[in-house]
Amino acid sequence: MKGASKSRYPLNLHSEVKDQAESEAKKNRRSLNAELGLLIEEGLRWREHQSKQASA
Numbered sequence: 001m002k003g004a005s006k007s008r009y010p011l012n013l014h015s016e017v018k019d020q021a022e023s024e025a026k027k028n029r030r031s032l033n034a035e036l037g038l039l040i041e042e043g044l045r046w047r048e049h050q051s052k053q054a055s056a
Helices: 015-027 032-054
Strands: none
Touching: 015 032
């Protein structure tokens, strides 16, 4: 999704999820925002892949 325009979205997370995402962000040397964006993109790709496998 490089080059795609970005839009702001307020997000409420359970503290446990935020803590885990912050830990991953630190480990991967990313900001929390960048880590969350990547996790969402990966999750969407995974769902799309699973959907294609289920319909095959």
